[in-house]
Amino acid sequence: MSERNGVLITLEGCDGCGKSTQAALLCERLAACGLPVGPSSAPGAVIREPGGTAAGEAVRDILLHGLEALAPWTETLLYAAARAELVEHVLLPELGAGRVLVLDRFIDSSLAYQGFARGLGIDAVLAVNAPGLRGLLPDLTIVLDVDPVVGLARAGNAPDRIEAEGLDLQRRVATGFAAVARRFPERVRLIDGFRDIDLVAASVRAAALEAVADAGLRLGG
Ligand code: TMP
Numbered sequence: 001m002s003e004r005n006g007v008l009i010t011l012e013g014c015d016g017c018g019k020s021t022q023a024a025l026l027c028e029r030l031a032a033c034g035l036p037v038g039p040s041s042a043p044g045a046v047i048r049e050p051g052g053t054a055a056g057e058a059v060r061d062i063l064l065h066g067l068e069a070l071a072p073w074t075e076t077l078l079y080a081a082a083r084a085e086l087v088e089h090v091l092l093p094e095l096g097a098g099r100v101l102v103l104d105r106f107i108d109s110s111l112a113y114q115g116f117a118r119g120l121g122i123d124a125v126l127a128v129n130a131p132g133l134r135g136l137l138p139d140l141t142i143v144l145d146v147d148p149v150v151g152l153a154r155a156g157n158a159p160d161r162i163e164a165e166g167l168d169l170q171r172r173v174a175t176g177f178a179a180v181a182r183r184f185p186e187r188v189r190l191i192d193g194f195r196d197i198d199l200v201a202a203s204v205r206a207a208a209l210e211a212v213a214d215a216g217l218r219l220g221g
Contacts, residue, residue, distance in 0.1 A: 004092070004095040004096055004136075005095070005096065005097075005098040006036075006094060006095035006096070006097065006098045006099045006100055006101060006215075006217075007095075007100045007101070007139050007140075007211055007212055007215045007217060008091065008095060008101050008103070008106075008136070008137075008138045008139050008140075009026070009100070009101065009102050009103070009138060009139065009140045009141075009142070009208050009211060010102075010103040010105065010106040010107075010108065010138040010140070010141045010142070011023045011026070011102070011103065011104055011105070011141075011142050011144065011204075012105060012106070012108045012109055012112070012141055012142065012143045012144070012177060013143050013144035013145065013146060013151075013177065013193060014146060014148050014151040014152075014170050014173050014174050014177070015151050015152060015154075015155050015162065015163045015170060015173075016146070016150070016151030016152055016153065016154035016155045016163075017144040017145075017146040017151050017193050018144055018146065018154075018193050018197070018200065019104055019105070019142075019144050019193075020046070020048075020104050021197065022142075022144060022193075022197075022200060022201060022204050023046040023102050023103075023104045024046055025197075025201045025204070025205075026102055026201070026204050026205060026208055027044050027045065027046055027102050028044070029201070029205050029208075030100055030102070030205075030208065030209075030212070031043070031044050033209075035100045035212065035217065036098060036099045036100060037099070037100045037101075037102065038099065038100075038101065038102070039090055039094050039099065039101070040094060040097060040099060046102050046103070046104050047086070047090065047091075047101060047102070047103050047104070048103070048104040048105065049079075049082065049083065049086065049103060049104065049105040049106055049109065050063060050064075050078075050079055050082035050083070050105075051082065051086075052086045052090055053082075053085045053086055053089055053090060055081075055082070055085045056082040056083075056085050056086055059078050059079075059081055059082040059085075060082065062078060063075065063078050063079065063082075063161070064160040064161050064162065065160065065161065066161065072114060072118040072119075072120055073120065075114060075118070076110060076114040076118075076120060076125055076128060077128065079109070079110050079114065080110065080128055080129045080132055081132070083106070083107065083110075083129060083132055083133070084131070084132025084133075087132055087133060087134055087136055088132075088134070091136060092134065092136065095136075098217075100212065100217065102208075103138070106138060106141075107126070107129055107133060107137070107138075108138075108141055108143070108177070108180050108184075108188070110125050110129060111125055111126060111176065111180050111183075112173050112176030112177045112179075112180055113162070113173055113176065115176065116172060116173070116175065116176025116179055116180075117169055117172035117173045117175075117176050122176075122179065122180065122183065137187065138187055139187065139211045139214070139215060140187060140189065140207060140208060140210075140211035141184070141187055141188045141189070142189050142191055142204055142207055142208075143177045143180070143181055143188060143189070143190050143191070144191055144193030144200065145174075145177075145190045145191065145192055145193055145194070146193040146194050147194060148167060148170035148171050148173070148174050149167065150194065151170060152166070152167055152170050177190075178190070189207050191203045191204060191207065
């Protein structure tokens with residue numbers, strides 16, 4: 001892995017847990033603290049997974065908007081492929097340049113959805129992702145803990161392929177994220193996402209600022 005001076009913060013949770021809203025709010029708040037947030041090509045922006053590169057966005061389309069059901073390992077390897085592209089072309093160079101990156105999902109989604117909920121095994125899914133991760137793990141992972149019933153209701157009436165699978169899968173995903181939090185307590189924080197949006201944002205911000213301080217980055221204006 002290349003030298004890194006930046007900070008990698010990931011937001012995770014079931015579908016509809018509010019992480020995309022919280023990721024955008026977090027970027028705004030960190031930028032207001034004078035931190036170099038987001039990739040240098042799009043300062044202040046959240047990076048989403050799968051996506052964040054041209055190839056990653058194309059893979060996202062296959063994964064979420066394709067018509068065919070995918071075998072669990074096909075799904076896993078496609079997420080891992082999009083991730084490898086993002087690590088190589090965006091995350092390693094940007095972290096090397098000292099930027100603070102906020103990701104809307106990363107490796108822990110694969111561990112919870114494919115490893116736990118699809119039953120492939122957290123270790124097995126981590127193992128196939130390892131070469132593409134190149135040793136990179138988040139400094140901080142925030143899992144927004146929300147009742148899957150509430151989350152799925154928020155997904156609305158245009159669900160993607162995974163949301164369309166319904167509540168049973170989302171319940172297993174929630175259990176999967178709890179297992180991931182127990183497995184990696186040094187970097188994963190569960191935050192109650194079923195509160196007023198500003199209260200959730202305050203908890204997210206506090207955890208992120210701790211991670212930034214631990215990484216030794218200075219806060220500006
Ligand atoms: P989202 O951008 O709306 O969160 O959609 C991404 C979907 O893909 C969501 O249902 C979670 C799922 N997903 C996985 O199953 N595994 C993964 O590794 C990632 C990144 C996402």
